[in-house]
Amino acid sequence: MGKEMIESSPARLRFTLGFKFIGVLILVLIPMMLASGLIMVNQVRQIVTEDINKKSKSYANFLAKVSRQGVKEPDLIILKRYIGEISLDKDVLYILVADTKNRPLAHSDKKTENLTGALEVTLPIFYKGERTGYIRIWYSFSRVADELTSGVQHILFLLIGLFVVMMGLIMFVISEQMIFNRIGIIIKGMKQVQRGDLSTRIEKLGNDELGYLALQFNQMVKRVEENQQELTLLFEVSRAMTAALDINLIIDMVVQLTVGDLQASSCCIFLVGDGMGFNIRGSRGLSDKFINSNGISLLEDLAQKSLMYNEPVVLDDFRHTNPGLQSLLKQENIAMVINIPLLIGDRKLGVLNINAKDSLTFPPERIELLTAFARQLAVALQNAQLYERTQQFSKELEEKINIATTDLARANERLRLANEKLQDLNKAKSDFIAIVSHELRSPLTSILGFTDLLLQGETGALDPTQKDFIDIINQNTKRLIDLINNLLNLSKIEAGRVELKKEPLDLEKTVHGVIHNFRTLIAEKKLVIRVAPSAEVLPPIIADENQLARVLTNLLANAVKYTAAGAEIIVKLSDKGDVVQVDVLDGGNGIESRDMTHMFERFYRAPKAKAENIVGTGLGLAIAKSIVEMHGGRIWAESPIGAADKEFFSWDKRGGSGAKFSFTLPK
Amino acid sequence: MGKKVLIVDDEPGVVKMVRFLLEKNSFGVVSATEGEEGVKLAAQEKPDLILMDIMMPSIDGNEATRRLKDNEITRNIPIIMLSALGQEGDVAKSLELGAIDYIVKPFHPQELLERVKKILG
Ligand SMILES: Nc1ncnc2c1ncn2[C@@H]1O[C@H](COP(=O)(O)OP(=O)(O)O)[C@@H](O)[C@H]1O
Ligand SMILES: [Mg+2]
Numbered sequence: 116m117g118k119e120m121i122e123s124s125p126a127r128l129r130f131t132l133g134f135k136f137i138g139v140l141i142l143v144l145i146p147m148m149l150a151s152g153l154i155m156v157n158q159v160r161q162i163v164t165e166d167i168n169k170k171s172k173s174y175a176n177f178l179a180k181v182s183r184q185g186v187k188e189p190d191l192i193i194l195k196r197y198i199g200e201i202s203l204d205k206d207v208l209y210i211l212v213a214d215t216k217n218r219p220l221a222h223s224d225k226k227t228e229n230l231t232g233a234l235e236v237t238l239p240i241f242y243k244g245e246r247t248g249y250i251r252i253w254y255s256f257s258r259v260a261d262e263l264t265s266g267v268q269h270i271l272f273l274l275i276g277l278f279v280v281m282m283g284l285i286m287f288v289i290s291e292q293m294i295f296n297r298i299g300i301i302i303k304g305m306k307q308v309q310r311g312d313l314s315t316r317i318e319k320l321g322n323d324e325l326g327y328l329a330l331q332f333n334q335m336v337k338r339v340e341e342n343q344q345e346l347t348l349l350f351e352v353s354r355a356m357t358a359a360l361d362i363n364l365i366i367d368m369v370v371q372l373t374v375g376d377l378q379a380s381s382c383c384i385f386l387v388g389d390g391m392g393f394n395i396r397g398s399r400g401l402s403d404k405f406i407n408s409n410g411i412s413l414l415e416d417l418a419q420k421s422l423m424y425n426e427p428v429v430l431d432d433f434r435h436t437n438p439g440l441q442s443l444l445k446q447e448n449i450a451m452v453i454n455i456p457l458l459i460g461d462r463k464l465g466v467l468n469i470n471a472k473d474s475l476t477f478p479p480e481r482i483e484l485l486t487a488f489a490r491q492l493a494v495a496l497q498n499a500q501l502y503e504r505t506q507q508f509s510k511e512l513e514e515k516i517n518i519a520t521t522d523l524a525r526a527n528e529r530l531r532l533a534n535e536k537l538q539d540l541n542k543a544k545s546d547f548i549a550i551v552s553h554e555l556r557s558p559l560t561s562i563l564g565f566t567d568l569l570l571q572g573e574t575g576a577l578d579p580t581q582k583d584f585i586d587i588i589n590q591n592t593k594r595l596i597d598l599i600n601n602l603l604n605l606s607k608i609e610a611g612r613v614e615l616k617k618e619p620l621d622l623e624k625t626v627h628g629v630i631h632n633f634r635t636l637i638a639e640k641k642l643v644i645r646v647a648p649s650a651e652v653l654p655p656i657i658a659d660e661n662q663l664a665r666v667l668t669n670l671l672a673n674a675v676k677y678t679a680a681g682a683e684i685i686v687k688l689s690d691k692g693d694v695v696q697v698d699v700l701d702g703g704n705g706i707e708s709r710d711m712t713h714m715f716e717r718f719y720r721a722p723k724a725k726a727e728n729i730v731g732t733g734l735g736l737a738i739a740k741s742i743v744e745m746h747g748g749r750i751w752a753e754s755p756i757g758a759a760d761k762e763f764f765s766w767d768k769r770g771g772s773g774a775k776f777s778f779t780l781p782k
Numbered sequence: 783m784g785k786k787v788l789i790v791d792d793e794p795g796v797v798k799m800v801r802f803l804l805e806k807n808s809f810g811v812v813s814a815t816e817g818e819e820g821v822k823l824a825a826q827e828k829p830d831l832i833l834m835d836i837m838m839p840s841i842d843g844n845e846a847t848r849r850l851k852d853n854e855i856t857r858n859i860p861i862i863m864l865s866a867l868g869q870e871g872d873v874a875k876s877l878e879l880g881a882i883d884y885i886v887k888p889f890h891p892q893e894l895l896e897r898v899k900k901i902l903g
Contacts, residue, residue: 350854556866560888561795567891568799573806596888600868607869661870 140281148277152270159265167206167236167254174201175238175250178212196220201252201606202226208233209253215246226255247425255306297325301332334542348376349484353491360502362386365495366397373469374400377481380449380472383411385418386457386496393465395418400470405447413440414452418466421454427486431474450474455486457493457647464500466658545606552599559599594730599736604665605717608741615659615745622656622663622695622780623648626686629667636675643683644671651690662742663780665699666750669735670776674701676729677774694748694779702773705754714752715740743778750778785902786810788829790820790846791839791864796887800833800864803891804898819839821849824856830902833894836865836876844879850878860901864889 178197198210202223209230210223236562239246254390297320307315315336317329346422352372356365356684373382385393393415401410417440421428433441444452452472457464467489471477479486495659566589568574570582577585607613623646630637630644637644667686674684682702689696706714710721718733736750756775787809791797794815801811812827815879817838824832832850836843843863850856860882865872868886874882883897 553866556868556887557793557796560866561793561799563888564796564799564803564891568803571892573802574794592888603868 121210123644124593144277144281148274152267152274154174155270155273159267166589167234169250170204170206171236171238171250174210174252175240177201179251180242181213191221192413198223207252208255211223211251212240212248214248215249217249217712220248235610251734275666281697294325297321297329301325301329304329304332304336308336308339311676313343345377345481345484349488353488353495356491356495357498359495360499362396362496362503362775365492365499369467369492370397370399373467375483377469378471378476378484379469381447381470383414383468384465385415385468385671387422387463396465402447405443408443410443410447413437413443414468414470416440417452418454418468419468422456422463425458427456427482427489429477429482430454451477453477453482453485455489457489457496459493459497462497464496467492488619541610545612548602548606552603555595555599563596566592590730593736594732597730598732598734601738603731605734605741606737608738608745613662616663617657617659617746619655619657620660620663622688625660626662626667626688626697629664629671630686632668633671633675640675640678640680642675642678642680645683645685647685647687649688649690653688653690653695656695656782658746658780662745666739666742666778667699669739670778673735673776674699674774676705676731677701677703677724679703682773691779694781696777698775698777698778700773701776704773706752706774708754711752711754715750739778743780746780748778748780750776752776784808784810785830786812786827787831787833787898787902788820788824788827788859789813789833790815790817790823790838790843791833791835792816793835796835796864799891800894803895807845807895807899809898809902817843817846821846821853821856824850824859825853827862828855829859831898832859833864833898834860834861834881836863836872841846844876847876847879847881862897 136632175750176202178194194212198212201207202210202724207223212220212222214220230253233255235251235253237249237251240248240250253694300317300320304315304317313336316333320326320329349372352368356368359365359368369384370382377458379400381398383398384396388394395411395415398411405411415438417428417430430436431450433444433452447470449470449472451471453469453471455467455469457467467485469477469485566585569577569585570589626646630646633644671684671686676683678701684702685698685700687698687700689698702724707721707723710719710723713719714721715736716733717737719737720731720733724731740750752774786849787804789800789804790813791800791810792815797813797815801813805809810829812823812829814823815838818840820832820834821841834843834847838846840859841849843865847861847863850859861880862883862885863873863876863881864885864887865876866887873884875885882901883896885897
């Protein structure tokens with residue numbers, strides 16, 4: 116496609132157009148010329164004929180005048196005389212005058228016998244409007260021929276002229292073709308360049324102006340191409356540089372570029388270090404001799420100075436620098452020192468130093484290019500520095516994490532071992548508790564049984580002190596038994612050895628069953644227990660009946676224990692949508708708010724309970740909580756002591772402050 | 783004469799206490815302090831009720847119960863377990879073997895008496 120377009124170049128187009136033009140010119144001009152030739156011959160003939168006619172007419176008039184009444188009644192002598200005069204006209208060969216009846220009246224002397232080929236003109240002679248006769252004149256044809264010849268000659272000249280003009284035109288067109296052709300070549304070249312093909316060159320086009328133009332064109336394109344190559348190189352290095360995150364790699368690229376590709380003789384990169392001075396980070400092209408003579412530190416001084424400016428500092432005249440440097444530079448053959456500061460905003464990263472053997476190597480536009488490049492270099496260096504720092508940082512972090520991780524792993528391992536041990540211990544503990552509680556139960560059976568029997572007076576009446584002491588033994592035995600039972604329960608629950616046997620059950624029935632177990636205690640204390648059944652029909656709940664009974668037992672045991680004699684205890688059941696709620700309300704002393712949070716903890720007993728000498732182990736609520744939570748329920752307590760809302764205790768007619776223990780069970 | 787109750791328990795204190803309680807309430811009491819002896823005595827004495835401890839040397843209360851239930855002569859004697867093992871599993875196991883009731887130690891003598899009376903009418 117592209118190729119075809121190059122071929123239909125303007126030169127070729129003009130060329131074919133030129134030929135067409137010439138063809139059309141020939142086709143149109145030649146018939147035109149022929150036609151105009153014919154027209155002209157005809158015109159000459161007309162002119163001649165008219166001329167003769169006019170002449171004849173004037174002769175006729177003349178004769179009419181001079182012969183008085185014309186030739187009606189002619190004075191023949193005079194007529195003859197005038198005829199003679201007319202015939203003096205050298206064109207006139209012979210004149211004959213006749214009357215109306217065509218009888219000859221007079222005639223001239225015949226100049227020639229043979230009148231054939233002569234032009235014969237007959238005209239009437241009028242006198243006062245009346246035709247009086249005729250004049251017949253024979254003209255020599257030579258004049259007509261002469262006239263004609265001269266006309267044809269004119270035409271010929273015209274044709275030749277035209278032909279010459281045409282040839283000229285053709286010649287012009289052809290030469291034009293050639294110019295077009297050559298301009299076309301240049302245009303083609305320009306187009307190619309325009310399309311970005313900078314390798315385009317125009318072949319030699321001769322030594323004229325066009326040839327010179329082509330030469331200039333080639334030189335221009337060559338420079339553009341060189342610039343372009345340099346630019347591409349700079350761009351590529353810039354890109355590679357910005358992508359590289361290793362400072363040394365970047366510096367390698369830069370010295371390779373400047374010394375290898377941009378014809379610098381040597382190059383250094385000075386970077387501002389952590390302290391005040393420079394770090395030389397890379398150099399190339401400097402001789403050992405120069406380096407050994409401390410040349411670099413002299414260059415460094417120059418660089419340091421250039422850092423004060425924010426633009427490149429170019430030195431190609433060293434007369435004012437220190438003589439040591441002067442001689443060293445001369446020795447090193449350096450004619451130009453360029454120092455370009457590497458800047459990121461106001462931050463000075465360092466200096467790019469480029470040296471050349473010839474001060475023409477880096478004209479201003481190249482220095483400009485280098486400056487742009489230096490900006491990229493600064494960015495790349497900054498990136499690399501940042502990267503270096505983050506690398507360092509992440510390395511440190513990694514080390515720290517490693518340490519932390521190993522620490523953590525060790526801690527985890529310790530924890531795992533501890534956990535295993537704990538589990539073993541837990542099992543051992545509950546095994547131990549099971550065994551111990553069994554071993555405790557047998558002797559306790561005797562103690563409880565005998566003290567019961569003694570107290571019941573089965574062995575005879577006891578005196579008050581005996582009764583009191585045995586009662587104490589009996590009470591403490593019960594306490595011990597409670598403790599053992601609760602410990603056993605809790606340890607089983609905590610060891611995860613309790614498996615719930617969940618089944619649908621009638622909560623109300625369970626509640627009544629538990630209350631039934633308290634009948635003796637209740638009777639002893641003269642308490643009233645009332646079950647306030649739900650307003651709605653309670654749905655059956657799914658729970659482990661034995662465990663649920665244990666929860667109720669523990670709550671009721673507390674209610675009975677902590678309520679003064681004669682008060683009322685209410686168990687309330689209600690359907691709360693997703694859950695069924697059980698409230699146990701008592702008429703006791705209530706719970707201080709500071710005890711509220713601890714009550715469900717193992718072995719926690721409110722100071723008041725201890726002070727009042729109410730027997731307990733502090734395990735009942737902990738067990739109840741464990742069981743309720745195993746069922747997916749919630750347990751909590753409320754007490755009006757310190758609480759603003761005493762509303763829910765309004766049921767207590769005896770005015771005891773009381774406590775309310777509530778738990779829920781999912782349906 | 784009242785009904786006869788056999789008590790099998792390795793704890794002499796318990797045996798003594800139960801004996802006192804029952805005799806006071808006009809029951810005849812025989813006792814054994816270990817399982818095998820208890821099984822033998824049951825066949826001999828044909829008591830109206832047996833109170834059986836579980837954790838005992840030689841054969842335990844459950845094994846003794848099984849043997850008693852295997853024997854034509856003793857099969858129909860009601861057995862109440864009296865045990866310090868109070869877990870559900872323990873109770874269920876004994877009831878399965880044919881025990882009629884299960885009382886967890888320690889117990890109030892009054893409670894035992896009530897249960898015994900309930901069975902022996
Ligand atoms: N109904 C109640 N009224 C007042 N205080 C109570 C009530 N129930 C429990 N408490 C307090 O909570 C503590 C923990 O109860 P619990 O775990 O059952 O142990 P215990 O009853 O054996 O002391 C009790 O010691 C008591 O101080
Ligand atoms: Mg309690």
